[in-house]
Amino acid sequence: MADPSSYRPKPGQIPDSPGVYKFRDEHRRVIYVGKAKSLRQRLANYFQDLASLHPRTRSMVTTAASVEWTVVSTEVEALQLEYSWIKEFDPRFNVKYRDDKSYPYLAVTLNEEFPRVQVMRGAKKKGVRYFGPYGHAWAIRETVDLMLRVFPVRTCSAGVFRNHQQKGRPCLLGYIGKCSAPCVGRVTPEEHRELAEEFCDFMAGRTGTYIRRLEKQMTAAAEEMEYERAARLRDDIEALRRALEKNAVVLADATDADLIAVAEDELEAAVQIFHVRGGRVRGQRGWVTDKVEAVDTAGLVEHALQQLYGEEKGDAVPKEVLVPALPEDTAAVSHWLGDRRGSNVSLRIPQRGDKKDLMETVQRNAQQALALHKTKRASDLTTRSRALEEIAEALGLDSAPLRIECFDISHLQGEDVVASMIVFEDGLARKSEYRRFQIKGFEGQDDVRSMHEVITRRFKRYLAEKDRTGEWIGEDAPEDDGKPRRFAYPPQLVVVDGGQPQVAAAQRALDELGIDDVAVCGLAKRLEEVWLPGDDDPVVLPRSSEGLYLLQRVRDTAHDFAIRYQRSKRTKRIRTSPLDVVIGLGETRKQALIKHFGSVKRLRQATIEQICEVPGMGRKTAESVVAALAQAAPAAPAVNTATGEIIEENDGGSTT
Numbered sequence: 001m002a003d004p005s006s007y008r009p010k011p012g013q014i015p016d017s018p019g020v021y022k023f024r025d026e027h028r029r030v031i032y033v034g035k036a037k038s039l040r041q042r043l044a045n046y047f048q049d050l051a052s053l054h055p056r057t058r059s060m061v062t063t064a065a066s067v068e069w070t071v072v073s074t075e076v077e078a079l080q081l082e083y084s085w086i087k088e089f090d091p092r093f094n095v096k097y098r099d100d101k102s103y104p105y106l107a108v109t110l111n112e113e114f115p116r117v118q119v120m121r122g123a124k125k126k127g128v129r130y131f132g133p134y135g136h137a138w139a140i141r142e143t144v145d146l147m148l149r150v151f152p153v154r155t156c157s158a159g160v161f162r163n164h165q166q167k168g169r170p171c172l173l174g175y176i177g178k179c180s181a182p183c184v185g186r187v188t189p190e191e192h193r194e195l196a197e198e199f200c201d202f203m204a205g206r207t208g209t210y211i212r213r214l215e216k217q218m219t220a221a222a223e224e225m226e227y228e229r230a231a232r233l234r235d236d237i238e239a240l241r242r243a244l245e246k247n248a249v250v251l252a253d254a255t256d257a258d259l260i261a262v263a264e265d266e267l268e269a270a271v272q273i274f275h276v277r278g279g280r281v282r283g284q285r286g287w288v289t290d291k292v293e294a295v296d297t298a299g300l301v302e303h304a305l306q307q308l309y310g311e312e313k314g315d316a317v318p319k320e321v322l323v324p325a326l327p328e329d330t331a332a333v334s335h336w337l338g339d340r341r342g343s344n345v346s347l348r349i350p351q352r353g354d355k356k357d358l359m360e361t362v363q364r365n366a367q368q369a370l371a372l373h374k375t376k377r378a379s380d381l382t383t384r385s386r387a388l389e390e391i392a393e394a395l396g397l398d399s400a401p402l403r404i405e406c407f408d409i410s411h412l413q414g415e416d417v418v419a420s421m422i423v424f425e426d427g428l429a430r431k432s433e434y435r436r437f438q439i440k441g442f443e444g445q446d447d448v449r450s451m452h453e454v455i456t457r458r459f460k461r462y463l464a465e466k467d468r469t470g471e472w473i474g475e476d477a478p479e480d481d482g483k484p485r486r487f488a489y490p491p492q493l494v495v496v497d498g499g500q501p502q503v504a505a506a507q508r509a510l511d512e513l514g515i516d517d518v519a520v521c522g523l524a525k526r527l528e529e530v531w532l533p534g535d536d537d538p539v540v541l542p543r544s545s546e547g548l549y550l551l552q553r554v555r556d557t558a559h560d561f562a563i564r565y566q567r568s569k570r571t572k573r574i575r576t577s578p579l580d581v582v583i584g585l586g587e588t589r590k591q592a593l594i595k596h597f598g599s600v601k602r603l604r605q606a607t608i609e610q611i612c613e614v615p616g617m618g619r620k621t622a623e624s625v626v627a628a629l630a631q632a633a634p635a636a637p638a639v640n641t642a643t644g645e646i647i648e649e650n651d652g653g654s655t656t
Contacts, residue, residue, distance in 0.1 A: 004061045008047045016040040019071045020081045022089070023064040030089035032060050035078040037329065039069050054294035055529070055540050060093045075332035076339070083306045095269075095289050095303045106131040106140045108153070108200055113189055114161070114182045115196035117144055117153045124311065131203045131282060146239040148178040150210070151199040154192070155179065204277060204315075211237060255279055257320035258308070259350075259359055262300050263366035265556075266528050267291055267549060270370035271304045274362050277318075286369045290544060302327035309340055317341035322350050322359055374553070383546055384427030390547030391493070394539050395532065397519055401493035402426055406554045407458075407506070408497040409439075409450045410562035416569045417445065419454040420562035423491070424554050436565045448501045455494070455509035462490055463513065490518055497555050499524040499531050499538075507533035523555045578631075582624045589616050593625070604629045 019039040023032040036042030046053075046061050053061065072078050086094055107120035111127025119140050124130060144155065154161065156171060156179075164171055164183040174181035182192045202210055218233035259274045268290055275283040287304070295303070301323045309317050317340045327333045330347060337345040350356040388400035404424045411417040423433035441453045494510075496502045503522035510518060521539075522531040528548065529538035541548035578600065579590050596614045597603040603611075603625075611622035 004047050004050070004064070007064070007066045009043070009067065014040040014043050014069070015071055017071050018073070018075050018078050019069050020078050020085065021067060021069040022085065022091075023060065023093075024066045024068070025063055026065040028066075030085070030091050031063055032091050032093040033082055033085045033089065035075075035082040037075060037078075039071070043067065043069070056093075056291070056294045056543060059540075059543070063093075075329050076335045079306075079329075079332055079336045083310045086306070087310070095291065095295055095300065104140060106144065106203065108196055110193075110196065110200075114154050114192050116157075117148075117155050117196075117199065129200050130316070131200075145178075147199065147202070148173070149239045150214070150236045151195050151202065152178055152180040153196050153199050154182060156183075203282075255320065255355070256318045257322055257355070258318050259322045259355075259362045260301060260304055260308075261324055261359060261362040261366040262297055262304075263363070263370040264291070264297065264300065265370070265552070266525075267543065267552060268370065268373070269300050270366050270373060271300065272362050272366040272369055273304075273308065274358070274365075275318075276358075284365070286365070288369065288373045297325040298327050301325055302333060305333060305337070309337060312340055314342060317345060319343075320346045320348075322348065322355060324349065324359070324363065384550070387546035387550040388427055390541070390545055391551065394530065394541055394545075394547060395493070395519060395521055397492070399492070401491070401519070403489065403491045404493045404495060404554055405458075405491040406495040406497070406558040407451065407454055408555070408558040408562040409447045409454070410559075410566040411445055412566065416566055417450055418562060418566045418569060419450060420558050420565060421454070421458060422554065422558045422561055424550075424557075427550060429557060434561060436561075438569075447498065448505045451496055451498070451502045452505040452509045455496075455506045456513065459490075459510060459513050459515055459518075463515075490515075493519045493521065495551060495554055495558075496520070496522045497525070497559055498522050499529070503531045503533050521551075523551050525555070528552065578629050579625065582621070582628045585621060585625065589614075589621075592616060600629070 016038050018035075018037050020033065020035045021039060021043060022030050025031050034042070046057065046067075050058050050062070070081065072081060085091075104119050104121050105124075107118055108129040108131075109116045109118070109127070110129055111125075120128070120130070148155070152173075155173065156164075160171065161183050164174075168184060170179065170181035170184050170186070173179035174184070174186070180187045180192055180195060182189065187195070198210070214233050214237050218230050218237065221227075221230035221233060255276060256278065257276045259276065261272050263270045263272075268288060270286060270288045272286045273284065274281055275285075287307075289300075289303075305321070305323075305327070317337055319341075321337065326347065326349060334345060334347045337347065350359050385400075388402070391397070392400045402425060406422050406424075407419060409417065409419050417439040419437040419439065421435040421437070423430040425433075435458070437454050437457065439450050439453060442449060494506055496506050499522055503520060506522075507520045510516070510520065520533055523529075524531060524538070529540060530548075530551065531538050541551075579585055579593070592614055593603055593611070594600070597606060606626075608619065608622045608626055611617055611625055612619055617625075
């Protein structure tokens with residue numbers, strides 16, 4: 001581990017101008033590339049006290065052994081140079097998006113004498129027109145098959161094309177009218193190229209012209225009683241419309257735009273892009289990345305824009321790019337995009353209307369992609385085993401923690417304080433073992449005290465189960481009744497949601513009970529640091545650690561489970577009624593009382609005899625209802641929030 005002060009540039013060495021900088025390790029490999037409006041100010045941030053740096057930044061500067069920079073004249077040049085260096089050096093600490101699949105494109109090879117329509121993957125080639133990306137190659141083939149009726153462009157390979165040139169007869173597609181058969185001279189190269197360009201125009205969104213033209217031709221053929229030709233044109237129109245239906249209209253104003261959404265957590269981020277051309281979604285793609293560097297949503301968006309458009313030119317860069325957050329230097333990024341397109345590009349956040357609604361759809365896709373990625377990662381047996389081994393090694397455990405229990409405290413401003421206990425066995429959630437706790441030992445907000453109480457209660461029950469089954473005392477244990485023992489199995493590791501104070505409280509609870517064979521750690525959410533009892537410094541697991549990923553899932557699951565319980569308690573408390581305390585009064589008779597009298601206030605004013613008139617109500621229950629309502633304080637008066645007036649309730653209903 002290098003000391004950053006050993007390679008820190010001397011004061012005055014770093015220029016106060018825009019530029020791009022590189023951190024190199026001891027082997028001269030580039031490990032990080034960044035850009036800045038002011039190199040002096042930006043680089044100074046890396047040479048602060050290590051304790052004040054983000055853990056990922058701290059890891060980078062201690063891995064590096066030198067830093068160097070290149071001065072440029074504008075922020076746009078800095079953006080271009082940063083992208084070039086990231087592509088060239090592939091630095092380990094830079095965010096690098098990886099495709100979740102190799103997306104296929106519909107490609108038209110306009111660089112050939114007889115352009116060909118085909119499915120293409122991988123790097124884009126010069127002189128080839130691309131449409132997409134598509135989710136599946138079969139979706140491209142279905143679209144092409146429909147459109148070849150109207151635009152019979154060549155689809156065969158170069159070898160097949162030469163073979164039929166030599167034979168002097170076309171392939172099957174030529175015989176059935178789905179290829180214009182340029183191989184045997186049915187059309188000239190110029191006519192075939194015109195067909196290919198019309199195919200490209202239609203795919204680019206200029207659809208109305210061709211459909212209207214075919215409709216006119218169909219009408220003319222019918223008037224001239226050329227019914228077979230009219231029928232063929234009718235089928236052509238239907239084929240084009242079916243091709244269009246595969247890409248539903250989402251923006252009515254025929255917008256050309258790319259919509260980018262980001263879903264992220266502390267360790268990973270998923271990016272989804274919808275390509276909209278002519279108001280229709282023409283393609284979709286997604287990436288997942290590890291958050292190697294300390295980067296926010298705006299930074300993730302900027303990296304996504306660089307990867308999307310770094311190799312693109314002309315119409316491949318749309319007129320409008322919609323994003324969830326604007327990059328730090330929006331003007332420079334917009335200028336860079338405009339240079340690549342050859343005209344102005346609007347880079348903005350959608351605020352209202354159809355575009356905002358579509359952006360929400362893209363955002364949901366990004367969240368689902370991140371969740372799917374996590375599910376696939378968690379379900380792999382090898383990965384789970386490695387995660388447990390990494391946890392054992394990092395925490396100094398004798399063996400992998402096959403049973404992990406995690407505890408979290410939840411409350412709303414000190415009210416309805418609850419706790420959750422979730423269980424992971426062999427790296428997988430064991431939902432049947434989840435438990436919920438109400439904090440009973442005190443009132444108010446004190447997460448540390450709450451954690452101590454919950455750990456104490458959970459392990460007291462464990463000790464009681466051992467006593468009951470004979471594991472603890474032995475001779476006087478009763479026979480097993482076959483019922484599931486809720487707290488019989490101890491974990492090898494207890495994880496608490498929090499830092500040093502919560503960890504100390506959990507360890508103190510175990511010590512007081514005499515339990516010394518259960519390890520304890522805490523996971524602090526802000527920096528994903530692992531805390532151990534009695535240690536002044538946290539354990540920082542590597543960013544790519546499967547162990548850290550598992551601990552994060554365990555902690556987040558406990559947090560969500562606690563919040564759900566806390567919300568349900570709060571909702572139940574808000575909905576309570578004075579009638580709830582009446583013994584023997586069920587929901588059916590409660591509703592009958594409210595329906596008969598109209599409100600609790602009127603019921604409170606009723607006599608025992610009047611209550612007895614309600615079907616199903618006996619005198620004893622009526623007396624209990626009167627007593628309960630007399631003890632309960634009247635509800636606070638309702639207030640009209642618009643006028644501030646108190647709403648009184650009378651026999652005629654509510655009036656102000």
